[in-house]
Amino acid sequence: MQKVKNCPQYPDDSGWYGSLPAPHIEPALAGDIAVDALILGAGFAGLSAAHRLSELKPDWKIAVVDALPVGMASSGRNSGFMIDLPHTLDSDSYTSSATGANDLDRQIVAFNRSAITYARELVERYNIDCDWSETGKIHAAATAQGAKSHAAFKRGLDALGEAYTSLSGEQIQAVTGIDYYHSGVHTPGTVALQPVAFVRGLATHLPANVSLYENTVVNGYEWAQPHLLSTPNGQIKAQHVLLCNNGFGAMFGLYKNQLLPLLLFASMTRVMSGQEQTSLGGERQWGLVPSHPAGATIKRTADQRLVVRTGIKSGHKMRYDQTIISHMKAIHTQSYKRRFGGQLPNLEFEYSWGGLLCLSRNEGTVFGKVGRNLHAAICQNGLGVARGTASGKLLAEQVAGHDSELLRQYLQSPRPAWMPPHPISTLGVMGNIWRHESMAGAEA
Numbered sequence: 001m002q003k004v005k006n007c008p009q010y011p012d013d014s015g016w017y018g019s020l021p022a023p024h025i026e027p028a029l030a031g032d033i034a035v036d037a038l039i040l041g042a043g044f045a046g047l048s049a050a051h052r053l054s055e056l057k058p059d060w061k062i063a064v065v066d067a068l069p070v071g072m073a074s075s076g077r078n079s080g081f082m083i084d085l086p087h088t089l090d091s092d093s094y095t096s097s098a099t100g101a102n103d104l105d106r107q108i109v110a111f112n113r114s115a116i117t118y119a120r121e122l123v124e125r126y127n128i129d130c131d132w133s134e135t136g137k138i139h140a141a142a143t144a145q146g147a148k149s150h151a152a153f154k155r156g157l158d159a160l161g162e163a164y165t166s167l168s169g170e171q172i173q174a175v176t177g178i179d180y181y182h183s184g185v186h187t188p189g190t191v192a193l194q195p196v197a198f199v200r201g202l203a204t205h206l207p208a209n210v211s212l213y214e215n216t217v218v219n220g221y222e223w224a225q226p227h228l229l230s231t232p233n234g235q236i237k238a239q240h241v242l243l244c245n246n247g248f249g250a251m252f253g254l255y256k257n258q259l260l261p262l263l264l265f266a267s268m269t270r271v272m273s274g275q276e277q278t279s280l281g282g283e284r285q286w287g288l289v290p291s292h293p294a295g296a297t298i299k300r301t302a303d304q305r306l307v308v309r310t311g312i313k314s315g316h317k318m319r320y321d322q323t324i325i326s327h328m329k330a331i332h333t334q335s336y337k338r339r340f341g342g343q344l345p346n347l348e349f350e351y352s353w354g355g356l357l358c359l360s361r362n363e364g365t366v367f368g369k370v371g372r373n374l375h376a377a378i379c380q381n382g383l384g385v386a387r388g389t390a391s392g393k394l395l396a397e398q399v400a401g402h403d404s405e406l407l408r409q410y411l412q413s414p415r416p417a418w419m420p421p422h423p424i425s426t427l428g429v430m431g432n433i434w435r436h437e438s439m440a441g442a443e444a
């Protein structure tokens with residue numbers, strides 16, 4: 001049996017997790033089980049795969065395992081944007097279509113929209129209360145560099161034939177209450193949601209032939225017939241395994257030196273008092289994406305908190321500690337003060353946290369069959385809210401033998417490109433982060 005060398009571990013709760021009531025947590029696996037399909041990972045990809053596989057194979061016994069409680073890992077640590085459009089993070093303007101429509105971008109749009117359709121269907125079917133809001137997203141610019149990024153972003157949208165509205169600084173202020181930004185671009189198709197409430201809702205409503213085991217780390221594996229997976233208190237025999245564990249897929253022998261883990265960080269304030277809400281003005285719920293990918297994402301949540309997401313670090317250790325969080329919280333405080341300090345000088349952060357995402361050098365992904373009865377939907381390139389949801393669903397369809405045009409297209413996606421091993425790749429990543437952060441300037 002091969003040992004899994006690195007498993008998910010976080011020193012804190014995200015604000016999305018901590019600000020919800022304490023959840024019911026399913027017991028960890030205790031004893032041995034045999035299943036038709038094991039889904040490893042209960043994030044966007046794993047839970048979407050579980051719902052779809054159960055629909056297509058109602059007679060299969062399916063298990064979902066996660067090292068942590070649902071919503072504790074990256075699926076509960078993100079900014080909650082289910083984005084429909086291309087959103088290339090390693091670019092200065094999110095698009096690779098600025099010089100002409102690119103087929104990969106068109107495919108990504110269709111793919112992301114399939115995620116939104118499926119997620120909406122599940123939210124409506126199970127009445128999941130997750131602040132689902134189809135209000136789109138605003139890209140906001142505060143600097144001259146930001147204006148340049150927006151010009152390139154809009155050229156990309158024009159090339160793809162996608163709708164958008166240009167916004168003035170006053171129009172952004174009418175939404176947000178702050179006069180920090182000089183211009184913006186609104187794109188209508190993105191959905192905003194409370195990510196922990198969404199994945200918890202999916203987990204709570206798993207169909208009867210799916211068993212969920214939380215706090216169950218898979219610490220060993222043997223790819224055989226059936227596959228064998230070990231956990232601290234029980235072994236799993238599975239005819240099929242679906243790896244839905246994003247960057248941690250590399251710990252299961254997949255795509256060594258091709259998956260690039262990064263850490264992003266965020267802080268969330270306490271709930272604003274009525275008086276603070278009046279001082280801020282603007283609308284009650286909104287989300288801003290920075291004009292440059294290394295800038296700050298800012299949100300006002302349905303329960304009246306503000307969230308600042310900025311700061312990037314190499315994730316080669318796949319974890320972080322409290323020292324890093326203290327440093328990031330200081331950066332978030334500066335970012336907050338520049339935007340809200342005048343109107344809300346005493347609104348303090350209640351939560352600060354980090355989380356992992358998985359990129360590849362060429363926006364490639366790992367999807368489909370990766371061994372005999374072994375399947376994977378990993379490397380979501382930082383856009384896992386949509387891509388995780390869509391790729392989990394499609395992976396289940398492939399396992400169940402259900403064909404579609406979208407599946408055939410997604411199977412053609414490029415695989416992650418090779419990178420030199422650590423520490424060379426990590427030094428390269430740190431250089432790239434530095435370059436992006438310098439360009440972002442006051443957008444951060």
Ligand SMILES: Cc1cc2nc3c(=O)[nH]c(=O)nc-3n(C[C@H](O)[C@H](O)[C@H](O)COP(=O)(O)OP(=O)(O)OC[C@H]3O[C@@H](n4cnc5c(N)ncnc54)[C@H](O)[C@@H]3O)c2cc1C
Nearest residue numbers: 041043044045067073075078079081218248355383384385
């Ligand atoms: C601060 C931040 C902001 C972000 N904002 C956005 C955003 O607005 N929009 C967007 O689309 N994306 C965003 N992302 C990225 C997004 O969160 C991820 O792409 C997404 O969570 C990936 O989903 P997933 O289901 O593929 O993987 P994950 O959410 O990582 O789920 C994988 C699961 O596998 C489990 N697992 C791993 N290894 C094991 C093991 N050995 N045993 C058992 N279980 C295991 C983990 O515990 C985890 O629950 C953001 C990320 C961060 C950190």
